[in-house]
Amino acid sequence: MRAGSFLTAIKIAVLVVIVGMYTLSASVKQLSAQQAPEDPRIEPALRESRKMAGELTDKVRKLLLEELKKGGYVEALRVCSEVAQDITSQFNKRAGYNIRRISLGYRNLKDIPDEYERHKLELFDRLNDENKLATEYFEVVKERDVEYLRYLKPLKTAEMCTVCHGQIDEIPHRVMSILQEAYPDDRAIGYRLDDVRGAVSVKVALQPRPIH
Numbered sequence: 337m338r339a340g341s342f343l344t345a346i347k348i349a350v351l352v353v354i355v356g357m358y359t360l361s362a363s364v365k366q367l368s369a370q371q372a373p374e375d376p377r378i379e380p381a382l383r384e385s386r387k388m389a390g391e392l393t394d395k396v397r398k399l400l401l402e403e404l405k406k407g408g409y410v411e412a413l414r415v416c417s418e419v420a421q422d423i424t425s426q427f428n429k430r431a432g433y434n435i436r437r438i439s440l441g442y443r444n445l446k447d448i449p450d451e452y453e454r455h456k457l458e459l460f461d462r463l464n465d466e467n468k469l470a471t472e473y474f475e476v477v478k479e480r481d482v483e484y485l486r487y488l489k490p491l492k493t494a495e496m497c498t499v500c501h502g503q504i505d506e507i508p509h510r511v512m513s514i515l516q517e518a519y520p521d522d523r524a525i526g527y528r529l530d531d532v533r534g535a536v537s538v539k540v541a542l543q544p545r546p547i548h
């Protein structure tokens with residue numbers, strides 16, 4: 337090997353190590369946010385958040401699939417709007433719990449993310465591009481002296497979602513005209529398969545820590 341190409345090989349090797357270390361530290365940071373802390377208030381709040389977010393997602397997905405199979409676009413539209421909203425408002429009757437769907441490209445103005453959620457959704461987009469997006473994200477956050485468990489479940493764009501959230505040429509005319517009528521400022525189209533469409537966001541107020 338000539339001295340020149342040997343040097344280039346060393347440079348490449350050093351670069352590979354640096355990039356590797358950077359990637360590793362990024363994924364470690366991600367993991368540490370996911371670790372369940374040894375705080376007894378977290379476990380029950382986390383269990384409930386998982387259950388609610390899972391039920392909401394599964395129910396909406398199942399009903400959507402049923403309606404789309406029947407070819408009932410109007411009914412299917414009702415599932416991703418009214419039915420999803422009904423389920424979330426039932427969950428929200430529970431004291432201390434707040435659950436909703438959010439998206440950076442929202443269709444319903446009720447689903448505009450707050451500052452915290454916006455940052456996380458941007459993070460999910462980045463992680464998804466790098467194939468590192470986990471199925472959930474949670475951490476304890478303090479706001480005005482109250483601690484909350486914030487739990488987020490990313491929702492990816494599946495094939496059936498593209499009927500109403502995909503590229504313009506994927507959306508049937510009938511669906512498009514209903515969407516345009518109901519949501520004049522619709523931002524929820526143009527998604528591709530596997531894009532992060534949004535997330536289910538749960539916010540749980542934690543009881544103050546007992547003072548010893």
Ligand code: HEC
Binds near residue numbers: 447493
């Ligand atoms: C038949 C049409 C239709 C299909 C299929 C559909 N959606 Fe929707 N989606 C809607 C409508 C309409 C809304 C607005 C809901 C509202 O007004 O609350 C919506 C809203 C949402 C929201 C809330 C954020 C926002 O933009 O307001 C998310 C998240 C979402 N859809 C995800 C999905 C996912 C994931 C799939 C596939 C599993 C899917 N949708 C399939 C019609 C659809």
